[in-house]
Amino acid sequence: MTKKKLLVTGGAGFIGSNFIWQTLETRSDYDIWNLDKLTYAGNLENLSGIEEKYPGRYHFVKGDIADENFIHQLFEKEAFDEIINFAAESHVDRSIHSATPFIITNVLGTQILLDAARKFSVRKFLQVGTDEVYGSLGDTGYFTEETPLQPNSPYSSSKTAADLLVRAAFHTHGMPVLTTRCSNNYGPYQFPEKLIPLMISNALGDKALPVYGDGMNIRDWLHVKDHCDAILTVLEKGQFGEVYNIGGNNEWANIHIVKKILELLGKSESLITYVKDRPGHDRRYAIDASKIKRELGWEPSYTFETGIQETIDWYVEHHDWWLRIKSGEYLNYYKQHYEMEL
Ligand code: NAD
Numbered sequence: 001m002t003k004k005k006l007l008v009t010g011g012a013g014f015i016g017s018n019f020i021w022q023t024l025e026t027r028s029d030y031d032i033w034n035l036d037k038l039t040y041a042g043n044l045e046n047l048s049g050i051e052e053k054y055p056g057r058y059h060f061v062k063g064d065i066a067d068e069n070f071i072h073q074l075f076e077k078e079a080f081d082e083i084i085n086f087a088a089e090s091h092v093d094r095s096i097h098s099a100t101p102f103i104i105t106n107v108l109g110t111q112i113l114l115d116a117a118r119k120f121s122v123r124k125f126l127q128v129g130t131d132e133v134y135g136s137l138g139d140t141g142y143f144t145e146e147t148p149l150q151p152n153s154p155y156s157s158s159k160t161a162a163d164l165l166v167r168a169a170f171h172t173h174g175m176p177v178l179t180t181r182c183s184n185n186y187g188p189y190q191f192p193e194k195l196i197p198l199m200i201s202n203a204l205g206d207k208a209l210p211v212y213g214d215g216m217n218i219r220d221w222l223h224v225k226d227h228c229d230a231i232l233t234v235l236e237k238g239q240f241g242e243v244y245n246i247g248g249n250n251e252w253a254n255i256h257i258v259k260k261i262l263e264l265l266g267k268s269e270s271l272i273t274y275v276k277d278r279p280g281h282d283r284r285y286a287i288d289a290s291k292i293k294r295e296l297g298w299e300p301s302y303t304f305e306t307g308i309q310e311t312i313d314w315y316v317e318h319h320d321w322w323l324r325i326k327s328g329e330y331l332n333y334y335k336q337h338y339e340m341e342l
């Protein structure tokens, strides 16, 4: 069997780390290089024990996708067959406070990776995108791959720019690119600044649950393992130059999710605290995923009932994982496990 060298960027984050575990477990033809800058969102604890479980198949490289010299040196050293670009600044609220890091990583970083992929003849480049590029829906309708791109936040605008650079690489240079656009993910290892892990961890600590605005903004939730499975499906079967929407047909108003979490944890709704709305808050996202189902045969495997219960159980069992994040202790993991060995 020929082994492929897969470069995963942003693999110490939420979706990237789930993807690495899942791919090493289910695909014996891939060895993975995880390139991550280890921003506040990168946590190598998410991958703790992976080198021992998959000897020789996982390699960590600390670095920045927006550092052109570093990226070219890395590509000269390792002949990557395929790339999946997960690396991004991913939190909408942070982009409202400060947009520049989003432009540097999400836009410039993507172009630097595309340039390196072209120069070193990488055989596939998959860009992990988001449904937020389509903007906001009213009460009806769904985002298809043909929906006009109308991003509303600095985060979604930077992700849209990245998608367009990937599109340009296909049309201008004939590069072998694929783009996915997924709805909101939930599951293990999600940084507790995002709605579901924030609400679970605050509820467990009997802290206030901050709900933005009237709580009636709608998101379409998909379990992270179904997202990772869809990415692998697109990587293996997708057609170059195409965009694939990914979603679970699972819309929830934020307040209903928050109440569901409280009910499953046996906590009181009195913890709910309505706070000032997010500026420019998109009202509703809903994905039409019929293209990936029809053309590539992907289907989600989780029901929301199973997925949310498993996720809550995971955060209860991994209390120490999110407490180390909230205390900042997780930032020492790289030093303790990697720099000590140098
Ligand atoms: P995350 O914030 O949890 O992880 C991002 C990772 O990228 C971190 O490990 C961080 O250290 C790394 N990173 C950031 N800047 C970097 C740089 N310049 N160079 C190298 N590494 C860098 O994000 P996530 O939720 O796992 O999202 C992963 C990708 O999926 C993003 O591209 C995001 O836009 C997209 N996405 C996320 C969701 C979701 O619901 N979370 C849904 C659809 C698409």
Ligand code: DAU
Pocket: 090, 091, 092, 093, 129, 130, 131, 132, 182, 183, 184, 185, 193, 194, 195, 196, 198, 210, 211, 212, 213, 217, 218, 219, 254, 278, 285
């Ligand atoms: O749709 C895909 C996107 O989903 C990804 O591209 C982003 O990377 C990811 O962060 C996510 O964006 P959202 O803005 O939808 O996720 P977030 O968890 O920040 O918020 C979900 C909803 O909950 C949103 O309507 C805002 C609301 N919210 C969020 C937080 C953090 C609250 O009401 N209170 C909160 O404290």
